[in-house]
Amino acid sequence: MAGPQRMEIRELRENELDLAVLPCVDPGFRRTLKQGMVLRKEFVKKMMRMRLSMLVALEDGVKKEKMDYPGVGKVRTKDLSLQGKIVAGLIEYVPIEKTSFPVEGKNLAFIDCIWVIPPFWRKKVATNLMKNFFEKTHEQNFSGAAVTAYQKESWWGFFDYMPSWFFQKFGFRQVERNGNSILMFKNYKDAQSPKFILYQPKSTPKPKQKSERTKAELFWSGQCPYSWWVKKLAEKEFHKISNIELNFVNTDDRTTVKEFGINFGLTINGKIIYNRMPSWDEVRKALESVASL
Numbered sequence: 001m002a003g004p005q006r007m008e009i010r011e012l013r014e015n016e017l018d019l020a021v022l023p024c025v026d027p028g029f030r031r032t033l034k035q036g037m038v039l040r041k042e043f044v045k046k047m048m049r050m051r052l053s054m055l056v057a058l059e060d061g062v063k064k065e066k067m068d069y070p071g072v073g074k075v076r077t078k079d080l081s082l083q084g085k086i087v088a089g090l091i092e093y094v095p096i097e098k099t100s101f102p103v104e105g106k107n108l109a110f111i112d113c114i115w116v117i118p119p120f121w122r123k124k125v126a127t128n129l130m131k132n133f134f135e136k137t138h139e140q141n142f143s144g145a146a147v148t149a150y151q152k153e154s155w156w157g158f159f160d161y162m163p164s165w166f167f168q169k170f171g172f173r174q175v176e177r178n179g180n181s182i183l184m185f186k187n188y189k190d191a192q193s194p195k196f197i198l199y200q201p202k203s204t205p206k207p208k209q210k211s212e213r214t215k216a217e218l219f220w221s222g223q224c225p226y227s228w229w230v231k232k233l234a235e236k237e238f239h240k241i242s243n244i245e246l247n248f249v250n251t252d253d254r255t256t257v258k259e260f261g262i263n264f265g266l267t268i269n270g271k272i273i274y275n276r277m278p279s280w281d282e283v284r285k286a287l288e289s290v291a292s293l
Contacts, residue, residue, distance in 0.1 A: 007088065007125070009132045012054040023087040023117045025225050026072050027079035034226030035232075043222035043252055050098040050264040053140075055132050057125050059086040070118040071159075078185055080117070089116035091129040093137070093145075096194060100221060100254055101148055102261045103183060105194030109137040111147040112223065114162070120195075130170050137188075144191030147172065149182045150276060151158040161276065179275050201270035213245045214290045217267045218283065219260065221251045229265060230280045234287065241291050 012019055021037045021044075030037065069075045080086045090190065096103060096110040103110065111133070116125045137145060149164040149172075160166075164174070164182045172184035174191045185193050218234055220227040231248055238246050249256065251263040264277035266286060273286050 007128070008058045008060065009055055009128055010058070011136070012056050012090075014045065014048055016249045017044055018082055019085075019087050020054055020090065020092075021060075021225070022046045022082055023081070023090055023115060026069060026117075027075050028072060033225040033229050036222075036228035039222035039228055040225050044092075046252070047094060047098070047100075050094060052092060052094040052098070052112075053136065054090055054092040055089045055129055055136065057088040057120075057129055059088045059120070060084065067119045070121065074116070075119075080119070082283070086121040087117070088123075089125045090114070091133050093111055093133065093244075095142075096146055098254065100223060100251055100257055101263050102197040102199075102257050103146065103148065103194050104197055105146060105190055107141075108141040108191060108194055109133075109140070109142040109145045110194075111145065118159075126166070134170075143189055144187045144266050145172070145186060146183065146194045149184050151182060153180055153276060179272070181275050191231055197258055197261045199267070199272055199275070200259065201267065213243050214270050215245045215247075216287060216290070217247045217249055219249045219251050219262050219267075221263055223252070224264075224277060226279075227277055230278065230283055233280050234283050237284065238287050241287075244287060244291055246287070 021040050025037060027031050064077055066074045067077055091114040092112045093109045094112060096105040096108040099110045099112060101110065101112065101226055114126060114129060119217060147167055149162045151164050151168050153161040164184060167184050172186045174178065174182050175185045176183040176196050178196050178198065183194060183196055218231055220231040222228065235248065249260065251257050257263050262275060264275045265275045266278050266283055268286065268290055274282060
């Protein structure tokens with residue numbers, strides 16, 4: 001199906017994993033997130049063996065030397081390109097039984113991520129990705145689709161994070177809510193509604209005594225390079241703070257996700273602070289607030 005002019009939307013192949021990473025990190029940040037980008041490729045490769053599919057929107061024949069990149073400024077077109085193609089956006093999905101998100105269901109296509117790079121916002125890229133997603137998942141005989149969306153969550157301070165209003169436009173409806181996390185569902189044929197796997201703290205949350213160390217857990221995944229970067233910064237800045245016991249939980253494996261009921265987020269003394277991917281500023285401020293106690 002054709003999207004905007006000169007744009008091709010097609011399924012990503014396993015030998016094209018660089019295309020799965022290129023749109024995730026803006027050009028000025030790639031050196032900093034190099035290891036996170038490697039981990040994303042490893043994550044996608046592993047998940048493809050569990051039937052993860054990824055549709056990419058490829059822009060061809062862009063003539064401009066530079067493009068406006070909201071939040072960054074002017075960037076060189078060649079820095080957004082690979083083999084003459086700009087990855088304008090992507091949508092990745094997997095059978096809900098295999099997702100690394102804390103949800104459960106049967107024969108549903110679960111959307112792990114949909115993302116359009118800022119130069120292509122408001123150009124119908126996401127709409128065309130969704131249309132292709134519906135075509136593909138019907139062909140693959142899924143009974144329906146699901147996604148964890150959010151309400152009033154601004155990521156990095158200037159764009160909505162997987163907003164629920166977007167998915168409502170395509171017939172998804174809310175079936176469960178956990179704080180600002182909204183589990184949404186679209187029935188194709190005789191599908192059962194999905195459910196959240198709720199957070200399970202390892203001990204009962206209780207007020208911290210003066211002599212006790214604050215226990216914090218940061219949940220991160222190789223699915224997103226920024227998640228690795230936030231983990232790296234937290235490790236560097238807070239590992240020597242004597243009154244904080246900071247643990248890092250990698251959630252690439254679904255067994256771990258089912259055990260904890262969370263894949264991205266931050267908990268402090270068994271209480272959820274963020275039940276989504278937090279930014280570094282959010283993590284830093286939350287840990288600094290307990291480090292001073």
